[in-house]
Amino acid sequence: MPAIIDKIADALHLHRHHKEAESAPESSAPVTALQSSTEETGIVKAQSLAVESKRPVFDNEKVTVIFVLGGPGAGKGTQCANLVKDFGFCHLSAGDLLRAEQNREGSQYGEMIRQYIREGQIVPMEVTVKLLENAMRATLAENHEGDGWADGKGRFLIDGFPRKLDQAAKFDQEVCLSTCVLFFTTTEEEMSKRLLERGKTSGREDDNEESIKKRFLVYKEQTMPVIEHYSKEEKVETIDASVSIEEVHETARGVVEKLFANK
C-alpha cells in the first residue's frame, strides 16, 4: 500500500475492518456495537468497533444505492436534484463531500483533497468511501420521511462515484451493493461549454480550461472502465444528456420508475 494511503487508512482505523450491525444482511455473523467518535462532522464522525467481517455495512435489500455517472459537466447534479423531488432520494455527491471535508476546519486531509481536485485526480478511495459511508449512516439515523424510508430502509443517489474500479469494488463489497448506474452522456464539447459557463459563478477551482482538460482525461482513462464493468453486469442505464434539462429529466424519471416497479 503506498505510504499516503497507509497513513489515511491508519487515521481512519481502516486496517481493523470495522463494521456495524445495523442494516447488515441478516445471514451474516453477528458484530459488536457502533462507537461514535467525539468529532461532530467529517471523516471520523462515526467509527464502529466490531469484529472482523467482510460483509457490507448496509443491506442492499433495505438500502437502494444508485450510482450516477457521466463526464464532468454532463448534468449529473442537475438531474439528481430533479430525481430527489420525484422519488425522495438522498442525494450524496462525492465531489461535494470531498469539498466539504477540504474546507472543514482542522481536517488533516484538506490540503491533499484540494490538490487532487485542482489536478482533476481521484482522491485516495479510503477517504471518499468513508465520507460516503458516514453520510449514509447519518441519513439513515435521521428518520428520513417519505417513500422508501420506513423500517430502516433508504434510497440514495450517489453522484460522481465510483470514479475508479477500485472504489467501485470497495463500495460494493464493504458499504452496500449498488443496484444500478445512471449514465448521462453527451459530447466533450457540450460538457466543456457547460462547465465554462458554470465556472463564471460556481467558485469551483476546477471549472477552468486547464482543470477541465485533466478531468476529461481522468474520466476517459479511469471512469470509463467503471462503466464497462457495470455494463457487463447489465446494471447501466444510459441516458442522452445532450438535450434540454427537462427532456433529460423525463428520461431519467422513466428509468427510475421502471427500476422501482421491478424491485
Ligand SMILES: Nc1ncnc2c1ncn2[C@@H]1O[C@H](COP(=O)(O)OP(=O)(O)OP(=O)(O)O)[C@@H](O)[C@H]1O
Ligand atoms: N441538459 C442540459 N442542458 C444545458 N445545460 C445543462 C444541462 N444539464 C445541466 N446543465 C448545466 O450544465 C452545468 C453542469 O451541470 P451539473 O453541475 O449538473 O453537471 P455535473 O455532471 O454534476 O458536473 P460535475 O461532474 O462537474 O460535478 C450546470 O451549469 C447546469 O445548469
Ligand SMILES: O=c1ccn([C@@H]2O[C@H](COP(=O)(O)O)[C@@H](O)[C@H]2O)c(=O)[nH]1
Ligand atoms: O469519487 C470521487 C469524486 C470526486 N473526486 C474529486 O472531486 C472532483 C470534483 O468532482 P465532481 O463530481 O465534479 O464534483 C473530481 O474531479 C475529483 O478530483 C474524487 O477524487 N473522487
